[in-house]
Amino acid sequence: MERRIKIFDTTLRDGEQTPGVCLDMHEKLEIARSLVKLNVDIIEAGFPIASPGDFKGVSQIAECIKGPVIAGLSRANKKDIDAVVEALKKAERPRVHTFIATSDIHMEYKLKMSRDQVLAVTEESVRYAKQFIEDIEFSAEDASRSDWGFLCQVYAKAIAAGATVINVPDTVGYTTPDEYGALIRHLREHVPGIDKVDISVHCHNDLGLAVANSLAAVQAGATQVECTINGLGERAGNAALEELIMAFYTRRDYYNVTTNIDTKQIYRASTQVSALTGVDVQINKAIVGDNAFAHESGIHQHGVMNNSLTYEIISPEVIGMSRNSIVLGKHSGRHAFEDRLKQLDYNLDSETVNILFAKFKDLADRKKVVFDQDIVALIIDKPSVHPAWYRLVSYQVVSGGSANAATASVRLETSNGITEEASCGDGPVDAVFKAIEQAVGFAVGLKDYQLKAITAGEDALGESTVWIEYNGAVYNGRGLSTDVIEASARAYVNAINKRLTACGYPEVRKAAAE
Ligand SMILES: CC(=O)SCCNC(=O)CCNC(=O)[C@H](O)C(C)(C)COP(=O)(O)OP(=O)(O)OC[C@H]1O[C@@H](n2cnc3c(N)ncnc32)[C@H](O)[C@@H]1OP(=O)(O)O
Numbered sequence: 001m002e003r004r005i006k007i008f009d010t011t012l013r014d015g016e017q018t019p020g021v022c023l024d025m026h027e028k029l030e031i032a033r034s035l036v037k038l039n040v041d042i043i044e045a046g047f048p049i050a051s052p053g054d055f056k057g058v059s060q061i062a063e064c065i066k067g068p069v070i071a072g073l074s075r076a077n078k079k080d081i082d083a084v085v086e087a088l089k090k091a092e093r094p095r096v097h098t099f100i101a102t103s104d105i106h107m108e109y110k111l112k113m114s115r116d117q118v119l120a121v122t123e124e125s126v127r128y129a130k131q132f133i134e135d136i137e138f139s140a141e142d143a144s145r146s147d148w149g150f151l152c153q154v155y156a157k158a159i160a161a162g163a164t165v166i167n168v169p170d171t172v173g174y175t176t177p178d179e180y181g182a183l184i185r186h187l188r189e190h191v192p193g194i195d196k197v198d199i200s201v202h203c204h205n206d207l208g209l210a211v212a213n214s215l216a217a218v219q220a221g222a223t224q225v226e227c228t229i230n231g232l233g234e235r236a237g238n239a240a241l242e243e244l245i246m247a248f249y250t251r252r253d254y255y256n257v258t259t260n261i262d263t264k265q266i267y268r269a270s271t272q273v274s275a276l277t278g279v280d281v282q283i284n285k286a287i288v289g290d291n292a293f294a295h296e297s298g299i300h301q302h303g304v305m306n307n308s309l310t311y312e313i314i315s316p317e318v319i320g321m322s323r324n325s326i327v328l329g330k331h332s333g334r335h336a337f338e339d340r341l342k343q344l345d346y347n348l349d350s351e352t353v354n355i356l357f358a359k360f361k362d363l364a365d366r367k368k369v370v371f372d373q374d375i376v377a378l379i380i381d382k383p384s385v386h387p388a389w390y391r392l393v394s395y396q397v398v399s400g401g402s403a404n405a406a407t408a409s410v411r412l413e414t415s416n417g418i419t420e421e422a423s424c425g426d427g428p429v430d431a432v433f434k435a436i437e438q439a440v441g442f443a444v445g446l447k448d449y450q451l452k453a454i455t456a457g458e459d460a461l462g463e464s465t466v467w468i469e470y471n472g473a474v475y476n477g478r479g480l481s482t483d484v485i486e487a488s489a490r491a492y493v494n495a496i497n498k499r500l501t502a503c504g505y506p507e508v509r510k511a512a513a514e
């Protein structure tokens with residue numbers, strides 16, 4: 001009989017640990033809603049003790065998102081556990097996820113604790129959390145590099161103290177499929193009470209083995225898999241949700257397991273997470289990369305024309321990707337546009353549809369064909385996601401001549417009216433950024449800048465992502481336009497708005513004045 005594997009999504013916690021990724025509360029809620037559509041079993045919403053923003057993100061998700069279990073991460077101490085319990089107060093199905101490292105190297109150099117101390121802290125923290133919340137997940141950080149005998153003792157203590165899930169992380173992506181499978185089997189044979197709890201796996205991708213290791217663990221009896229959309233996460237990332245799910249789906253004959261995931265939501269979730277985090281999906285990425293269903297060579301094309309199964313093991317419709325990518329143009333009407341939104345599974349209120357339709361018409365005027373990706377980009381770019389402090393009204397640039405010098409002027413709208421500034425720069429984008437910086441009146445702290453085309457063709461929609469840094473925190477902004485300078489300016493203003501929303505205007509002004 002097929003076993004059902006629980007899917008624990010940690011895009012909003014471990015995924016957010018991806019360098020350069022910083023999601024605000026609105027973005028976290030948008031992603032959480034997509035995770036509900038995907039039908040994941042557990043959403044790890046964040047690490048509440050980490051920052052007030054993280055706390056707020058977890059509590060908002062706990063309040064607004066119904067259906068999946070909502071988990072919050074804590075170290076193995078009372079202060080962290082209290083923060084999780086408080087943040088999850090309004091959750092329908094709360095879970096405390098507490099962890100402590102068990103490898104000799106982590107215990108000696110990081111925690112400076114003996115094995116006996118770690119055993120005692122494991123028991124205390126699980127017992128403490130259990131007073132408030134029934135569902136407790138315990139993780140032995142760096143489990144794959146821990147002594148197996150000691151690991152069995154730690155998990156036995158956690159289960160005796162009330163853990164409902166024990167997680168076996170490959171924290172540094174060190175293990176191999178055979179070794180990890182053997183570890184899971186060893187735990188199943190040697191940890192008292194393990195048959196009463198879920199066995200979870202959490203794999204990092206440092207050697208590119210996160211998905212392979214997770215699959216081997218499932219074959220060895222793991223019942224829950226932790227993963228992220230697009231494989232985001234600390235360093236090389238975590239096991240990618242879309243790869244795991246499609247491996248289970250496509251090779252059901254081999255793995256003999258099922259999940260509750262609605263595979264048709266995969267492409268949408270991947271696109272959304274990529275846009276909101278500013279982390280591109282590599283073109284040859286399995287399942288969701290641009291080339292995943294592209295056939296370049298003649299022999300392959302010939303085979304696919306005769307029968308797509310010759311070279312396609314998954315059909316793109318299964319992950320919610322439309323085969324017919326040319327859809328709408330400037331002569332399309334509102335009915336066709338609304339119909340397309342529904343096909344893409346966006347059920348938006350009529351006011352949002354009105355705004356999007358106007359943007360679509362504007363885009364269609366500048367672009368011959370509007371692809372599904374363009375429409376999704378417009379939806380993700382919708383203004384309600386971030387309260388705007390500044391709005392780009394217009395800009396002008398003169399560039400060329402010696403040493404790429406350029407001058408730019410910008411007009412920004414604020415609640416106090418219009419502000420206008422001009423500046424020189426090292427090229428048009430630099431000049432526009434400097435003019436915007438002058439208009440807002442404080443040092444913005446540009447950290448990184450990226451520009452890409454959403455679809456192919458000379459009239460493609462350009463997408464710019466800008467990362468700025470303030471007080472150690474990084475904020476990313478995104479801008480869309482068929483004009484790449486305008487896209488860049490919009491992204492810059494968007495990042496500034498996010499930074500102001502996170503830390504408030506007066507504080508920024510004060511810091512700039514000091
Ligand atoms: C493998 C993982 O992905 S684990 C999750 C990693 N994620 C993050 O760290 C992101 C969020 N982290 C943070 O914001 C901060 O690190 C905080 C708020 C958690 C802690 O900040 P600080 O108090 O400034 O401590 P700092 O991060 O410098 O050091 C970690 C401390 O926690 C201790 N610690 C680490 N893991 C654990 C644990 N599981 N249980 C108990 N204590 C722990 C360390 O020994 C160190 O203690 P010390 O201050 O007594 O030396």
Ligand SMILES: CC(C)C(=O)C(=O)O
Pocket residue numbers: 014099139140141142167169170171172202204
């Ligand atoms: C907290 C644990 C699960 C973790 O993220 C890791 O070990 O990688």
